[in-house]
Amino acid sequence: MISYRLNSRIGAVVFTAILATPAAAQTTAITGGKVYPVSGPLIENGTVIIANGKIVAVGANVPIPAGAQRIDATGKIVTPGFVDASTQLGVQEIAAVNDTRDMSARGKDNIAAAFTVWEGLNPNSVMIAPARKEGITSFVVVPTGGLVSGQAALVDVVPGTTTDMIVRSPVAMVAEVGDPQSAGLGSRGELIVKLRELLEDTKFFQAHRDAFDRAQTRPFVASRLDLQAMIPVVEGKLPLLITVNRASDIDAAMRLARDYNVKLMISSGAEAWMMADKLAAARIPVLTGAMNNIPDGFASLGQRQENAGLLRKAGVQVALIGNAGGGDEEAFNVRNLKQEAGNAVSYGMTWDDALRAVTLAPAEFFGAADRVGSLQPGREANVVVWSGDPFEFTTRAEHVFVRGREYNEKTRQDLLIERYRNLPGTHNTPPPR
Amino acid sequence: MGTAGCTARTPTTAPSPSRDSAQADAGRGGISTPNADPFPSTYVPFPSRTTVVRNVNILTAAGPLIRNGAILLQNGKIAAVGTTVEAPADALVIDGSGKYVTPGIVDDHSHLGVYAAPGGNALSDGNEATNPATPQVWAEHSVWPQDPQFPRNLAGGVTTLQVLPGSANLIGGRSAILKVVPGRTVQAMKFPGAKYGLKMACGENPKRVYGGRGGPSTRMGNVAGYRAAWIKAVDYRRKWDKWNADHKGDPPARDLGNETLAEVLRGNILVHNHCYRADEMAQMIDIAHEFGYQIRSFHHGVEAYKIADLLAKEGIAGSLWADWGSFKMEAIDAVKANMALVDHAGARVIVHSDDPSGSQRLNQEAAKAMEAGAEIGIPVSEEQAIKWLTINPAWALGLDDRIGSLEKGKNADVVLWTGDPFSIYSKPEKVWIDGALLYDRLDASEQWRTDFELGFVPFTGTNR
Numbered sequence: 001m002i003s004y005r006l007n008s009r010i011g012a013v014v015f016t017a018i019l020a021t022p023a024a025a026q027t028t029a030i031t032g033g034k035v036y037p038v039s040g041p042l043i044e045n046g047t048v049i050i051a052n053g054k055i056v057a058v059g060a061n062v063p064i065p066a067g068a069q070r071i072d073a074t075g076k077i078v079t080p081g082f083v084d085a086s087t088q089l090g091v092q093e094i095a096a097v098n099d100t101r102d103m104s105a106r107g108k109d110n111i112a113a114a115f116t117v118w119e120g121l122n123p124n125s126v127m128i129a130p131a132r133k134e135g136i137t138s139f140v141v142v143p144t145g146g147l148v149s150g151q152a153a154l155v156d157v158v159p160g161t162t163t164d165m166i167v168r169s170p171v172a173m174v175a176e177v178g179d180p181q182s183a184g185l186g187s188r189g190e191l192i193v194k195l196r197e198l199l200e201d202t203k204f205f206q207a208h209r210d211a212f213d214r215a216q217t218r219p220f221v222a223s224r225l226d227l228q229a230m231i232p233v234v235e236g237k238l239p240l241l242i243t244v245n246r247a248s249d250i251d252a253a254m255r256l257a258r259d260y261n262v263k264l265m266i267s268s269g270a271e272a273w274m275m276a277d278k279l280a281a282a283r284i285p286v287l288t289g290a291m292n293n294i295p296d297g298f299a300s301l302g303q304r305q306e307n308a309g310l311l312r313k314a315g316v317q318v319a320l321i322g323n324a325g326g327g328d329e330e331a332f333n334v335r336n337l338k339q340e341a342g343n344a345v346s347y348g349m350t351w352d353d354a355l356r357a358v359t360l361a362p363a364e365f366f367g368a369a370d371r372v373g374s375l376q377p378g379r380e381a382n383v384v385v386w387s388g389d390p391f392e393f394t395t396r397a398e399h400v401f402v403r404g405r406e407y408n409e410k411t412r413q414d415l416l417i418e419r420y421r422n423l424p425g426t427h428n429t430p431p432p433r
Numbered sequence: 434m435g436t437a438g439c440t441a442r443t444p445t446t447a448p449s450p451s452r453d454s455a456q457a458d459a460g461r462g463g464i465s466t467p468n469a470d471p472f473p474s475t476y477v478p479f480p481s482r483t484t485v486v487r488n489v490n491i492l493t494a495a496g497p498l499i500r501n502g503a504i505l506l507q508n509g510k511i512a513a514v515g516t517t518v519e520a521p522a523d524a525l526v527i528d529g530s531g532k533y534v535t536p537g538i539v540d541d542h543s544h545l546g547v548y549a550a551p552g553g554n555a556l557s558d559g560n561e562a563t564n565p566a567t568p569q570v571w572a573e574h575s576v577w578p579q580d581p582q583f584p585r586n587l588a589g590g591v592t593t594l595q596v597l598p599g600s601a602n603l604i605g606g607r608s609a610i611l612k613v614v615p616g617r618t619v620q621a622m623k624f625p626g627a628k629y630g631l632k633m634a635c636g637e638n639p640k641r642v643y644g645g646r647g648g649p650s651t652r653m654g655n656v657a658g659y660r661a662a663w664i665k666a667v668d669y670r671r672k673w674d675k676w677n678a679d680h681k682g683d684p685p686a687r688d689l690g691n692e693t694l695a696e697v698l699r700g701n702i703l704v705h706n707h708c709y710r711a712d713e714m715a716q717m718i719d720i721a722h723e724f725g726y727q728i729r730s731f732h733h734g735v736e737a738y739k740i741a742d743l744l745a746k747e748g749i750a751g752s753l754w755a756d757w758g759s760f761k762m763e764a765i766d767a768v769k770a771n772m773a774l775v776d777h778a779g780a781r782v783i784v785h786s787d788d789p790s791g792s793q794r795l796n797q798e799a800a801k802a803m804e805a806g807a808e809i810g811i812p813v814s815e816e817q818a819i820k821w822l823t824i825n826p827a828w829a830l831g832l833d834d835r836i837g838s839l840e841k842g843k844n845a846d847v848v849l850w851t852g853d854p855f856s857i858y859s860k861p862e863k864v865w866i867d868g869a870l871l872y873d874r875l876d877a878s879e880q881w882r883t884d885f886e887l888g889f890v891p892f893t894g895t896n897r
Contacts, residue, residue: 327757
């Protein structure tokens with residue numbers, strides 16, 4: 001038994017390597033499709049040219065380079081690859097197996113600003129291929145837990161090392177507001193005070209670095225590396241992504257951001273719709289889902305599926321993330337991002353906005369719109385050809401390109417199905433090899 | 434004696450058309466207990482009016498799709514369904530152009546009411562995690578009828594729920610079969626005459642919960658625990674059956690846990706077994722054979738596709754997820770084609786939720802599983818997939834003679850969808866239970882709000 005298990009694992013790895021080798025130098029022309037560049041208007045019967053891993057041309061009347069591999073996308077839809085704006089993909093393989101969980105840091109007093117979650121990212125996670133197979137070509141790996149959870153990074157879903165995958169790091173400092181207990185504090189107000197103290201200490205640390213190095217400063221709330229990591233936040237260069245749900249907590253986070261000139265982004269935001277006009281006026285983007293309407297805590301009593309649509313209507317920039325609860329939030333189900341998008345449409349968001357919310361919007365929030373999220377010359381060739389409406393269940397991601405390479409390797413699930421789809425006569429017979 | 438006790442307690446205030454025959458069924462075989470139905474249903478159908486939906490596509494779960502057909506709901510029952518129906522002149526007529534009608538969805542794995550929103554310790558009533566075997570507990574005694582998750586489930590087209598105890602215990606206790614209706618008491622929600630279910634659980638959960646406090650701490654300990662419980666139950670049943678036959682001497686002492694297990698052995702309570710791995714399901718089947726009971730459905734069954742032939746042979750359903758998996762070791766072999774593969778092998782497939790959010794969109798879960806089947810060359814028709822949501826779970830609850838399909842004489846539990854129910858853009862527009870319109874997406878004023886929601890939850894007055 002052991003030997004066949006090992007064999008099957010090695011088999012999977014070899015398979016991946018073989019199928020992942022088509023040369024990125026290959027020029028590819030995707031023709032005849034309904035092309036949604038997202039950064040510009042829909043192109044009926046459009047062409048997308050990919051060369052050297054980049055998009056080189058997008059348009060209605062684009063000449064096709066000689067020798068280009070052609071993909072006929074007639075009757076199909078072409079979009080940028082989807083960007084999941086908040087996941088633990090790659091840093092959590094099996095939630096109940098501690099050895100595979102690397103999304104949280106202990107930090108000092110629940111402050112772990114220096115924690116760079118991507119250092120623990122496993123590019124060989126078996127969850128990554130299933131996500132890409134369903135059209136996810138980039139994701140933001142986000143740390144969780146504590147008061148300040150750490151730093152997030154945006155990566156492409158390519159094989160190789162984490163270094164190969166990274167598009168931009170860090171893309172945000174991550175914090176959680178609204179659950180004082182998990183931050184080791186007594187109340188909401190104390191939690192905000194703690195964040196203020198951290199921001200003030202960071203400024204003081206930055207201004208008195210020499211004194212600090214001579215051990216001539218007062219004690220700080222956070223460690224040296226945490227304070228250092230916070231400097232770009234107080235400089236307004238690195239966004240502070242706060243997971244927060246209750247309207248009053250969002251308001252408190254907004255006051256904090258205003259007082260310290262912090263570039264704020266809201267994640268989860270169950271009651272963000274109640275603050276929609278204020279969020280729009282302050283130009284604060286929101287990452288939220290469209291599949292949860294349960295008042296599942298006293299901080300999210302106003303949770304509703306129309307949240308994303310209402311925020312857009314008020315002019316707030318929105319990225320869609322998984323919030324369905326249960327198993328849908330596991331790393332395995334990053335692939336359900338399209339289902340969030342479809343539900344968002346069903347609950348009031350326009351289709352175009354929903355597409356933007358899973359492509360260009362997150363790329364813009366995380367400062368990577370020059371690399372991913374749209375179909376424009378010069379961008380990474382992260383492109384998906386869908387058999388139909390990408391949000392509909394009957395639609396398949398027929399061609400998935402990441403940095404110009406097409407991927408169609410078998411996932412671990414495909415291998416399991418191959419093994420068991422034709423069952424032997426009795427359950428006592430060993431499974432087919 | 435159980436049968437008599439049961440019908441005698443029928444409240445005169447609660448006449449329900451299905452009640453008499455149903456209650457008799459519940460009492461049948463309740464012979465180890467002085468009263469087989471100590472917490473009787475007080476459910477009364479809500480007021481209804483004769484309603485006909487015309488020009489509508491109908492997935493009956495009992496035959497081919499009827500295009501542009503009609504369905505007549507009368508006196509709480511389905512009076513007619515077909516390409517055309519004769520409707521009385523006073524019937525409310527609904528034009529269903531471009532829309533679909535299906536039976537009400539049945540979720541056979543819910544924890545609504547026992548893990549009520551907004552959550553927290555005060556509302557955590559689903560696992561009596563004080564002993565690995567607690568057949569004596571009944572989920573209905575934990576159900577909070579004001580759980581705000583109930584109306585949301587109704588809005589998702591769910592009309593019948595099996596509320597189960599959690600999976601901490603080898604034997605978790607009795608389930609509650611509820612209609613998704615507003616009620617001041619759980620009795621007012623109980624499906625009249627429904628058989629109880631018994632929750633059992635395999636694998637990681639019991640050994641994790643009890644590993645540090647007396648065991649079981651291993652899978653072999655789990656199996657020893659089931660067998661020890663059934664050995665006692667067999668003994669208990671024999672003593673009571675003998676006393677019932679001869680009435681000699683004092684009756685045996687009552688034991689609540691063994692009463693439940695004895696009823697399982699008599700076939701009057703249906704076993705719902707939480708189990709992920711193929712090898713463990715096969716072991717649970719052997720245990721059932723050893724003690725002479727049936728497993729009605731394996732719940733979660735992420736590896737059901739590996740033993741789909743065995744499930745088909747044993748007549749055991751698989752209550753499955755479309756795509757959950759990998760959150761623990763016993764779930765790592767989850768494949769999206771599980772339902773299609775199990776269906777293809779001839780076993781009964783049920784789309785279950787185990788989740789208050791997923792339960793609201795079981796149609797979407799089914800649609801994902803259909804697509805996964807199509808991708809590997811096992812297409813699943815809409816006529817088949819609707820069974821996964823309705824008649825198959827109704828069978829798992831022993832209620833397939835009353836609900837689960839749109840056939841003349843069955844309870845009028847009906848959903849009108851805004852479009853094809855397997856499209857991501859479709860939602861239930863109207864939901865009827867026993868012919869009564871209990872949810873209307875187009876009429877916020879009529880939407881059910883639980884006591885909890887008053888004041889706490891902003892009234893948004895739109896489609897939930």
